[in-house]
Amino acid sequence: MAAQGRAREEVLSDLRSFKAGDIDWAHGRAPLFVFKGDDQAHEVGREAFFEYFSENALGAKRAFHSVRRMEEEVLDMALDLFHAPESGRGFMTTGGTESIIQAVQTCRDWTREQRGKPGLRGNIVAPESLHPAFDKGARLMDLEIRRAPVGPDFRADVAAMEALIDENTMMLVGSAPCFPYGVIDPIAELGALAQRRGLWLHVDACVGGYLAPFARRIGRDIPDFDFSVPAVTSISADLHKFGFCPKPASTVFYRDPDKARLHAFDFNAWPNGRFSTATIVGTRPAGGVAAAWATMQFLGVEGYERVARELMEFIDRYKAGVGAIDGLQVLGRPHLSIVAFGAQDFDIFAVAERLSAKGWLPGLVQRPKAIHRMMSLLHAPSLDEYLADLRECVTAVRAETAAPSSLEATY
Ligand SMILES: Cc1ncc(COP(=O)(O)O)c(C=O)c1O
CATH class of the missing domain: 3.40.640.10 (Type I PLP-dependent aspartate aminotransferase-like (Major domain))
Structure with a gap:
């Protein structure tokens, strides 16, 4: 600890700068940890x-x-x-x-x-x-x-x-x-x-x-x-x-x-x-x-229903988008907004590794191997970008005959 305290603005400005190395969760890049329903709420x-x-x-x-x-x-x-x-x-x-x-x-x-x-x-x-x-x-x-x-x-x-x-x-x-x-x-x-x-x-x-x-x-x-x-x-x-x-x-x-x-x-x-x-x-x-x-x-029943509707409609689009990429399958029939998907013909962790290089922190399941996300409305605006990156990564992994990914599934 420093002998003398520091100026308020300096301390707070340092603190804000620490965030620069964090995952960009506000734009849906984290597969869990932060949740968004309604901005006003x-x-x-x-x-x-x-x-x-x-x-x-x-x-x-x-x-x-x-x-x-x-x-x-x-x-x-x-x-x-x-x-x-x-x-x-x-x-x-x-x-x-x-x-x-x-x-x-x-x-x-x-x-x-x-x-x-x-x-x-x-x-x-x-x-x-x-x-x-x-x-x-x-x-x-x-x-x-x-x-x-x-x-x-x-x-x-x-x-x-x-x-x-x-x-x-x-x-x-x-x-x-x-x-x-x-x-x-x-x-x-x-x-x-x-x-x-x-x-x-x-x-x-x-x-x-x-x-x-x-x-x-x-x-x-x-x-x-x-x-x-x-x-x-x-x-x-x-x-x-x-x-x-x-x-x-x-x-x-x-x-x-x-x-x-x-x-x-x-x-x-x-x-x-x-x-x-x-x-x-x-x-x-x-x-x-x-x-x-x-x-x-603030939300009341009407507000929670509105958020649920918006979220579940986004999840429908997400599942359809994943399902439309050749070789990917959603695991089971998820009821809410956690969705995991895997692949039979290639290493899905190799896809996660490539997604990670594009700034998407991977969420993984180890049994069976799958990419996992617990999504809220934070993830909705970047849906198209995510699916485009996912498609690109899948195509790249299918084209290569590399050794299986060494990624470890971590919560
Ligand atoms: C099904 C389930 N139960 C319990 C927990 C633990 O919750 P917390 O992280 O708030 O302790 C989680 C966290 O994601 C969860 O997914």
Whole structure:
């Protein structure tokens, strides 16, 4: 650290200059990480965030009643969206990973209590397309994750999952949609399995939670994935992805208060008295809560439907454009805006390498090899440019007999 502080303008100007080497995400060059719905909603979210820049959501219960109120209103809107019964309960967190870890911990504690086995090392049975956030949780809590192969349509294979269940299984998981292929798992069938075997069913709707309901309302083919499926016990859904809210903002929901009671942390055995938080983290930006509230208020159902329509129409054009390039095939039938495509006759990673040289950061799937993008309206304006570059790269790769690409798929 320098002995003397530097001038404000100098510091900020340095900071801005650092961005020069970053990927040009604003023009759709990143295959994930940043999301765009509606420009005005983005501005409202940004202003709301900075309005609550200093407040701490850790103090929502005692000091910042306005933050608590906004949090409750966000959760109420979402409970309604996910067809939760009156008894449903929700919590705001800082991201999909935190929502998932908390749902897993709640399930673990509930299962141990129910089975009278406080030391149970439980396992979670899921399709192999499950997000690694569950493995993070399993590592922290010493649990086991059992991944079953997916079916030929890349959705969870319910029979293959059932074969992995044993007496220590505590949770089944399906995604809506899964990250690698963008398909929604057969949640109703998983629900029937969960009911038959008396298991907790979690739906990871981190990606689709705030897009699928609106895609469905505008007539897209979206299978049941929320609490309308009777066996769904908990749901994780990220506001900072397709809820188009500023980071950090995610949500997690439970059908029953009896299970939700085990979510929060409550502790009193230290000098300072009662410490209770509803999240893993302590200090948490109130800006994320305020911005989520403001974004949802600003867009409303009509706004989210409008964005969903625009986004899904763009995705239709994207899939058609990819499909029209000789040799490329979209994997499965993606339900929303994650699309992966591969090739049978040539190395698709070699295509990704060439796209990378043209400034498109590659998103990759390793099994089967594919190019992957989680798209929002950030990607729409560059569609023609992307497809033209893709076509050129495919033609070049088909013309060469080079060694396979050494690219490694990295999230
Ligand atoms: C299906 C799914 N679940 C969970 C997560 C984790 O979300 P976060 O990065 O907000 O922790 C992601 C992230 O992309 C995801 O795709």
